[in-house]
Amino acid sequence: DFLDLKDNNTLNQDSFWKTEEHLDLAVTAAYESLTPEELYGRGIRDLDCISDNGYNEWTWMKYWDISVGQHNPATDRIQWVFNDNYKGIRRANEILDNAPGMGIDQKAKNTAIGEALFLRGLFYNNLSMLFNNVPLILKVVSPAEARIEKASKEEVVDQIIQDLTEAIELLPDKGETVGRINKYAALALRARVYLYNQQYENAIKDCEEVINSGKYSLLDDYQLLFSADGQNSAESIFSVQFVSNLKSGEKFSGTYKKQPQSHFGVLPNLVHDFYTKNGLRAEDDPDATPFTHWTDEKGVPKSAAELEAEGKSIFDYWAEFANRDPRLDHSILRGGEPWVDQDKWDNSVKATRYGIQKYIRTEVGQYEDGDRNFMILRYADVLLMYAEAKNELSGPSGDIYTALNQVRRRVGMPDFDTNLDQDALRQEIRHERRVELAFEGLRYFDELRWRTAKDDFENKVIFHERTFNESKHYWWPLPQTEIDRNPNLTQNPGW
Amino acid sequence: GEVKDETGLALPGVNIKIKGTNTGTITNFEGKFKLAVDENEVVIFSFMGFEQQEIEVGTKDVLNVVLKESTELLSEIVVVGYGTQKKENLTGAVGVVTPDKDVGNQAVTNTESLLQGRIAGVQLTQSGGKPGAGAEITIRGNGTLNDSSPLVLIDGVPGSMQDILPSDIESISVLKDAASASIYGTRAANGVILVTTKSGEATEKIKVNYNGYAGLQKATVLPDFLDSWDYMTLKNEANMNAGRTPIYSDEEIAIARDGSDPYRYGNTDWADETFKDGAFFMNHQLSLSQKVGKTQYLASLGYLDQRGIMYGTSAERINYRINLKSDLGKGFKFGTNFFGAIKKSEESADTDDQGVMRLIANSSPLVPVFNQDGSWGSASGNPYEINTKNPVFYATEASRQYNNSNKMTINPYLEFNPVKGLTFKTNFSYSFTQGFNKAHKYNFQLTDNDGNDSDIIRVQNSLQDIGNTYETIQWENTANYNKKFGKHNINLLAGTTMNSYAHKWTRVRVTDLPSNDLTEIGSGTNPIVAGTFNESRLLSLFGRFQYNYDDRYLIEANIRQDGSSKFPQDNRFALFPALSAGWIFSNEAFLSGAEFLSFGKFRANWGQLGNDKIGYYPYSQTYTPTDGYPFDGSTITNGGLAVTDLANPDIKWETTTSYGVGADFGFWDDMLTVTADYFVKDTDDILLKLPIPGATGVGTPAFQNAGRVKNTGWELAVNHYNKVGNSGFEYNIGFNVTNIKNEIIDMQGETQYINNRQVNMEGQPIGSFYGYNNTGIYRTAEDLEKYPYIDGQTPQLGDLIYEDINGDGVIDDQDRTIIGNPNPEYMYGINIGMAYKGFDLKLFFQGVQNVDIYSSATGHHSGSGNNLMNWTTDWMDRWTPENPNAEFPRLGNVNNEQTSSFWVEDASYLRLKNVELGYNFNENVCRKLKIQQLRIYANSTNPLTWSQIDHWDPERYARQSRNEAYPQTTTLTFGTNIIF
CATH class of the missing domain: 1.25.40.390 (Serine Threonine Protein Phosphatase 5, Tetratricopeptide repeat)
Known part of the structure; x- marks a missing residue:
């Protein structure tokens, strides 16, 4: 028919869905x-x-x-x-x-x-x-x-x-290429959904299947995990793949005006929440000084001049970072740390004086789309999910510690205290999730499902005022x- | 006998016929003829361009006839859809321009602009004086939210007026209502423009017509920006008002003022530097026309060479045409029109962000055009100078863009008259256009006066080729039957059209060419390619019935059925009917005594039209290529395919129902004619993208036939022509005015934001300006108390007051309202002509009344001063504590730049569009020079404009919501017209 024309520019509902391609x-x-x-x-x-x-x-x-x-x-x-x-x-x-x-x-x-x-x-x-x-x-x-x-x-x-x-x-057990979804990614995701919805027994089973498959392990170097060289490692169960300089690049790893993710402010209470090298809160560790020693009441570190006026030294404050869980240094940028082309990062541009460092590229002038893969599911998360589900279902047990200690040992932190009751262990697992998985997009969901958001947001965020109305803020x-x-x-x- | 014109020259080729028979002859080369007649017979003398004469033979042996030249005759036959019609018998609204008669030698570089102001109801807006630039035409108001350009047919072939020479045009008919346009069905909703080209002369003597002119152009108006020392003062003031430190020290300002360091503290007027006064252009048109044997031909060639008023711009155009018409005998006639246009233009390729026009305002006057060593000026120092992209450099040497196109059309046709009154015609046309566009952006590094690299740099050069080919094939067949039975006249038309249109587009872009001198794609790297091919087809049947009783009662009915490939199969055929009627009451017996009334007619019409500009395959759900995904984490191996735009399987054309009434009057032998029309143009089923739930999972909704826009208005045209006794002085005055009210009736409750200043909203005209209503400036402490301000902000003296429309005590989004209308309420044209003893003078005025423009963001801004823009000199009258009664607000508060009525200006204008003074040498001189006609003339376009807009040309597109329209040009040309 003279009036029947075909659009040969691209496929349409009649011509698509024909071949494997x-x-x-x-x-x-x-x-x-x-x-x-x-x-x-x-x-x-x-x-x-x-x-x-x-x-x-x-x-x-x-x-x-x-x-x-x-x-x-x-x-x-x-x-x-x-x-x-x-x-x-x-x-x-x-x-x-x-x-x-x-x-x-x-x-x-x-x-x-x-x-x-x-x-x-x-x-x-x-x-x-x-x-x-x-x-x-x-x-x-x-x-x-x-x-x-x-x-x-x-x-x-x-x-x-x-x-x-x-x-x-x-x-399939293994996808055609590293970035593809396989059976274990689906198991790990189902474990997450079970856990998020308090179906602990099912969550445990799925985690066990992933753990017992032997296909995944923790990468030795925590910092490497978030760099270009550590992508798609044995720890990654499912990562979103990105390449730069194309529209398909990501925007979470870039710097703008040589600041890591200028829009993203790191809260001091997270910084303070990291344990010391001895696995203790800084307040409880005689070998450590809490960061609050150098900060104002909002948790913002004071400037060198302000500290000097109080007879304190900014160098002591900087030195104290070496006394913490190494994941703090890998996740967060502090004043005085070498950064991009600065010998000492000038933190005065950030309101809380901290910058985000996990996943961030350090190449100079990386304003444009980045190429870091984003891990949606990684093995450490599975271990922590397993520990959490098992503790919720049946309280502390040896296999919980086995899982948890793998996560700790990888970064050289001491093992968990084995004398914890179910509630104390719950708190420790939640703490471990926070420091291990900071800035990986999981914390907000955790706060919602644990129903801890009100207290954590309103009372523990010391930098600024927040309101969390439990009658509507647990959902958007x-x-x-x-x-x-x-x-x-x-x-x-x-x- | 012998036939002569009024000057006594013999007229060869005059048709002579015995009334009521087919017997006749034509005059020979000396104007003489022989014909055998009976005593009681009447002989009719007719000749193109002359009034027809009937003479009773009686007993005379020799008939010596003087034919009167007619200026009216040509316009009395009006070209209408698939035929012609006597003007007095028209029942629809058709406007006609006859360029030779009406326009003179107006220097039009774009043939479309011939229509501006000439016909009531036709609005033409020029896009500015850029060489090769086009124009926008809307007929009887904008009837759609989508493409509203009319259908243009050149001798029946779809085309563009830009493709033809003004001097090749016999007439232009604009079909304004459904009664006249519905015969073009689904393409006619925005009106139809019929261009008829000239055919060859009917004489065996060759006629050579040369018309050429040359002249100079300059911008009608350029913005007047602040001198550098004032600019520095205002920058400081804006920054201080915004709570920052001043940028320039008093010493620096003094240096700028005394001019002691012109390369670091210069005073550059970027508008003046970027535009030249006196850009040369010339235009030559040559045509040959003759009858050889039974074949008439016209061959023409035109050449236009236009240097742009902006440095770095130019255009050239060649037009050619051959029109052939041959009488094959036995009622067959064969003809071919072959014509084409070759166009080339050149400009800057840096057209992003409105290109050079924006740069002119966004450049610091401190920066010199050239450094002391002659290199392009650029600066280091404070951030404003650093970022000044030397507009002269960007206009000329930062990049080049070449636009080439080559279009040709061949249009053979065959006519057959088996019996009197019956004509069959088959008309084929093939039209091919190749467009080629090359954009070359060079890499460069400018330096400041001290030779240091500045920030004005392009690291990577690039080259882009875009190729377009368009192909239109059309085949039309018509049968026309004319018959008179006593007082009954009927005319029947039936026809078919097949039309196919195809457009192929390809683009290749490469970067990193090893040298800026390389001009071809092969020398670059990282090619990015894209291409599309789209096609549409149309299959139509149409018919017309005309009935005329005794030249008193006129009835016409049109119908067209269009089948279009653009419509889904179930919706494929569209039917467009139209009805119209007329009553020539002046031919009634009861008015035969009213001698002052030479003509009087009432008309009424109703009809429907379609708009098929709905895309090529809008019903087909396509899967669009997406960016892709790097499965192995390193490269993108393939893109994806997904639905990104929804299709609408039920889509159809937009339907315009148009109706109206009109009247035509002629008084005192048509010395005064008046035409008046009232019309309604109601477009329904306008394509809209209505928002869809996000849960659908597709970002772009499909077009739906959901909107409605109504245009109502009236038109009035008055013409007066007179010869003053025997003094030889004759004159004519014509005036046309149109009033249009445009209103969006229905958008399903949605509002479309066209940009941050214009909306489409129910109950309002298309493209209305939308923002806060400004009611003044805070001038007293009392004002600060009294008027609420933008939520969360504290006003200061000198800030703009916004009206709290909803009365809730804060100014926020809820207080935005309609603040202006970019569609003119009135458009008009005034034509004055006079002639005396070989001299003639033509004046043509054109204007619009009650139209708004939004005049901000370029040269007009009150913001924090941390941007590049210079201000116009108007800003010397800004609010400061010392100047509390200023017209403009204080500097430094971005909230004064909120979209508000403060920035809406009345862009009404009246402009002397064209004036021509000519002299025709008398025949004695001509005879001595052995030529038929010699004319010299001086012509000027846009010499005078009356408008409230100071710094920019008031004529700009309605959608142009910033002060960045390219200025129109004023031209002064001298030319000559010689006919051999």
């Missing part, structure tokens, strides 16, 4: 949906700056509003995070809708479906942790079909577990734009 392209696009700035390109890491680990110095980014409880349904950051997770879900759903009917190699299909299920589970886990209740979209939808009521948190979690369970069946409001565009959607409680 087509499926690869769809899978590539689904993986790519991990990379936006709102998600693993930066945003997930930046969730640490709405936790008690950090704060958002560039208020226009709106993490600030969320951290101090001033956010509302119209806060654009909330809309962006919501939308980008659903973009990933759609790309997964495209595969889940179309791959089963394709007449291609079954193994390739299974892997693709498994990867899509993993990704959908991951995005829904983000949504369920942040919003609690969200619309559960499980197929490719038109705008009209997307106008549905939200599902309960339980329904969402059940779906995630179901997706991951299926994914575990379908995925659904974006106002979404409420406006979906008449079936009711706002979350309290908002």
Whole structure:
């Protein structure tokens, strides 16, 4: 027919989903949906700056509003995070809708479906942790079909577990390349979802399967883990892959005006929370001096001149860092430390006088997109999850310490005290998670699921005032734009 | 007998016919003829350009006839869709421009601009005086939120007016309403412009017509920026007001003022330096026309060479045309039009951020154009000078962009008249355009006057080639039947069109060429390539029925069915009907006594039109290439494919329903004519991207047929022509005015933010300015108490007061309102012509009334001073404690730059668009020189403008919301027109 024309510029609904290459392209696009700035390109890491680990110095980014409880349904950051997770879900759903009917190699299909299920589970886990209740979209939808009521948190979690369970069946033990999702990534993610939802027995089983597989181990050098050379190591179970100088680069490792992640402020209470080399709080360690000796009441270290006036020395303060858990130095930049092209980093530009150092590139002038892979799941996390789940289920036991001590020994810290009761061990495990996993985008979720956010945010953040209203701040409001565009959607409680 | 014109010259080729028969002859080379007639017969003499005469033979043996030259005759036959129509019998709204008669030798470098101000209801806005620049045309208001450009047909072939020479144009018809345009169906909603080119002369003597002019151009207006010492003072003031330290010391200001160190503390007027006064241009047009045997031909060639008013810009254009028409006998006629245009232009490739026009305002006057050693000026020192990108350098030597295009069209047709009144025509056309664009950005390092490297550097050079090819093929077949039965006249038209359009686009970009002298892609590295191919097709049926009873009652009905590849299969065919009627009441018997009334007609029309500018395959859900993902963590091996833009499988065309009434009057033998129209243009199903739930998982929603825009207005055109007795003095005065009210009726409750100043909002005109309403300046302590301010800020004396629209005591987003309308309420044109003893003078004025522009951000800003911009001299009258009654607010507060009505200015203007004074040498001189006509003239475009806008040209696109429009040009040309 004269009027029937084909668009040969790109594939369309009639010409796509025919070959294995087509499926690869769809899978590539689904993986790519991990990379936006709102998600693993930066945003997930930046969730640490709405936790008690950090704060958002560039208020226009709106993490600030969320951290101090001033956010509302119209806060654009909330809309962006919501939308980008659903973009990933759609790309997964495209595969889940179309791959089963394709007449291609079954193994390739299974892997693709498994990867899509993993990704959908991951995005829904983000949504369920942040919003609690969200619309559960499980197929490719038109705008009209997307106008549905939200599902309960339980329904969402059940779906995630179901997706991951299926994914575990379908995925290979080892992916085709290092960056690909395999069965153990799905197991580790399911363990995380179980743990986040207090299903400890299941979490333990999944962690054990990962641990017992023998495929993963801790990288000896903690600092190396977050550098270019330590990427995709035996510790990495699933990392989002980035390359620089292309649109697919990340934005969490860069420096701006030679400052590491200028928008990201490190809170002093995190710095103070690191143990001394003896595995003790600085207050409890006779060999150490607490950092508060050199700081003002907000935890901000005083300047050399101010200290001099008090008869103190900034060099003593700097020297004290050598007396701490090495992960402090690897994660945080302090004044006086060599940095980029400065012999001694001038910390006066930062309000809290600390900068973020984990993952940060030190090459001069790295303003543009970076190439650091972001670890969503790493082996140390599995060990800590295992320890936490087991302690919650049945209290202290030897295998808990075995797991925990691996994490400690790797950085040369002393073993855990074996005389702890269940509650004391719970506190120690939580502390260990904080210092081991700082700035990896996990702290905010931990604070929410432990229900410790109010006390930690309002009372332990000494640098500035925060408000955490327990009747609505354990979940975000659904974006106002979404409420406006979906008449079936009711706002979350309290908002 | 013999036929002569009024000057006594013999007229060869005059058609002579016995009334009511097919018998006739034509005059020979000496104007003489022989014809056998009976006593009671009437002989009709007709000749193109002359009034027809009928003479009763009676008993005369010799008929010596003097034909009167007619200026009116040409315009009486109006080209309409697929045919012609006597002007008096029109029932729709059609505007006509006949360039030779109406326009004279106006120096138009873009043929479109012939239409500006000439026809009521047609708004043309020039994009500025850049060589090769185009214009925007809207007919009877902007009827869509999308592309609103009209359909242009050149002898029935889709094209662009830029492709043809003004002197090749016989007439331009603008079909303004549905009654006249619906025969073009789904492409006609924005109006249709029909261009008819001249055909060859009907005489065997060759006619050679040369018209050439040359002249100079300059900018109509350039902004007046502060001198460097004032600039320094204001920078200091802005910085201090913003709580920072001053930048320049008093000593430095003194050095700038006394000019003692011109290379470090200069006083450069960047606008003056970047534009030249007196840019040369010339235009030559030559045509040959003749009848050889049974074939008439016209061959023409045109050449335009235009140096731009901005340094580094230029354009050249060659137009060519051959029109052939041959009588094959037995009722067959064959013809071919072959024409083309070759265009080349050159400019700076640094067009990012509005390019050089923005740089002119964003440059420090302290920086010299050239350093003392003759190298390009640049500075080190404070941050403002460091970042000054020497605009003259950027305009000329930082980069080059070459735009080339080559378009050609061939259009053969065959006509067949089997019996009187019945005509079959088949018309084929093929049009091919190749466009080529090369953008070359050089690498460079400028130095300051001391030879130190400055920050003005481009590390990496790049070269980009863009190739475009367009191909249009059209085949049309029409049958036309004309018949008169007594007082009944009918005209029937039926036809089909097949049309296909294809566009191929490729782009290659490379970087790191080893030398800036290399001009070809092969010498660069890191190629990035892209390309697309898109196609659309149209298959149509159309018909028309016209009925005329006794030249009193006129009825016309049109219908067109369009099938378009752009519409989804279930929605593929669109039907566009139109009806119109007219009553020539002056032909009624009861008015036969009213001698003052030479003509009177009422018209009414209704019809529907479509707009198919909805993309190529908008119904097809495509999977778009994405950036990709590096699976192995090191390289991206492949991109992905995903849905990034939703498709709409139910999409269809936008439908415009247009209706109106009109009246035409002629008084005192048409010495005074008046045409008035009232119209409504109601466009429904406008494509909108309505927001979708984020849970859909796609960022870009699909277009939906959801919006509605209504234009209502009236037009009035008055023309007066007179010869003053026998004095030889004749004159004409014409005036046309249009009023249009544009309103968005429905956007499903959504608001579109076009930019941070303009919105599309229900109940408001398209592109309305939106922001705070400024009610004054805080001048007293009392004001500070009285008026609320921006949430979280504390106002100071000299700040702008914003109206608290919702009365909640704070100024925030909720207080924004509509503060201006970029669509003019009135547009008008005034034409004055007079002739006396060989001299003639033509004046043409054009204007718009009640139109707003947003005048900020470039040269007008009150911000914190930590940016580069210079100020216009208006800012000497800013608020300071010493100048509390100033017109402008204090410097240093960014909140004074919030989008507000303070920055909205009335851009109404009246401009003498063109004036021409010419002299036609009398025939004695011509005869001695053995030529037919010799004319010399002086012409000027845009010599005078009346407007409240001081520093910029008031004529700019509605969407241009910053002061960065390229200025229009004023030209002065001298030319001659010789006909052999």
